[in-house]
Amino acid sequence: MTTHIKPELISFDLCPFVQRSVITLIEKDVEFDVTYIDLANKPQWFLDISPLGKVPTLRIGDRVLFESAVINEYLDEVNPPSFHPADPLEKAHNRSWIEVGSNQIMNAFRMMIAQTEPDYETHRKATIAGFRQVEYLVQGPFFNGPKFSLVDAAWAPLFARLALLERALGEDYLPGYSNLRVWADRLVKRESVIHSVPENFGEKFLNYLKAKTYQGNTPGYVAQRLAEAS
Ligand SMILES: N[C@@H](CCC(=O)N[C@@H](CS)C(=O)NCC(=O)O)C(=O)O
Structure with a gap:
């Protein structure tokens, strides 16, 4: 179980894909930390954990997730009830x-x-x-x-x-x-x-x-x- 670990969202504040995940975190009432990075000057620690070099990136303990749709699917699964239709x-x-x-x-x-x-x-x-x-x-x-x-x-x-x-x-x-x-x-x-x-x-x-x-x-x-x- 990873749900008790507070997720860290790696973010750029103007990014629409990041915003998708923030909306889901808020809708699901999940506490999270945010770390902003400069996309024009990506820090090495970010490049080391993010193979695509893109935000949003969600770090949960030592696991790193990327792609807003994937992050949102994960958040949806671990924080029921689901926002997806059941069928x-x-x-x-x-x-x-x-x-x-x-x-x-x-x-x-x-x-x-x-x-x-x-x-x-x-x-x-x-x-x-x-x-x-x-x-x-x-x-x-x-x-x-x-x-x-x-x-x-x-x-x-x-x-x-x-x-x-x-x-x-x-x-x-x-x-x-x-x-x-x-x-x-x-x-x-x-x-x-x-x-x-x-x-x-x-x-x-x-x-x-x-x-x-x-x-x-x-x-x-x-x-x-x-x-x-x-
Ligand atoms: N398909 C990705 C797109 C994410 C994306 O393009 N993020 C942009 C910022 S809005 C980014 O990180 N760009 C940095 C780069 O491409 O170097 C998702 O849905 O998460």
Whole structure:
């Protein structure tokens, strides 16, 4: 049994994948320690324990777990009741949609760091197209209906970031997706989601995007628009 050991989350405070695990830790009422690292300058002890060099990394005693979906599955198993549906087919289906959530985080990230307007448009369209199927799947108010699930924990960080950017730029990243809008709004307002990031997260996140440059000098397209908007 490892459940009595307090886990240590190795984190970067702007990372959406880390946030997935923090949401699950909070939802499951698990006490944990956090160690922040600088991803631009990863400490050697981190590289020594993390073969992929990515956060989140969860250390439990001398065991080290990585990959947000795997970490969340572990947290779910050792802290019942499960956030997964009991039926194996439904559970696997939920896992598939957690993976789609990861893909959407990356589509949106490419959009946020696009260098030029056409580049931004390409990734904006890809992000919006990537929402098409889930619009018809989400049961509301959460992915599976009334019960919060690991799919909700996996998608909430994406919706939180898109909501911040929508407000800053006057964009709509869920155009015509009424079910998704209900789901996203519900998740962004959930206590565990709000408390899964530092208090000044919105400001920090937008400042991070504002500072995004190419080859160290040219501001990215979103960075330029944020500068114009402020
Ligand atoms: N598939 C991974 C993705 C994690 C990930 O990409 N984390 C980023 C920060 S948001 C990272 O650690 N990047 C460092 C690097 O790639 O060097 C997961 O779900 O945990």
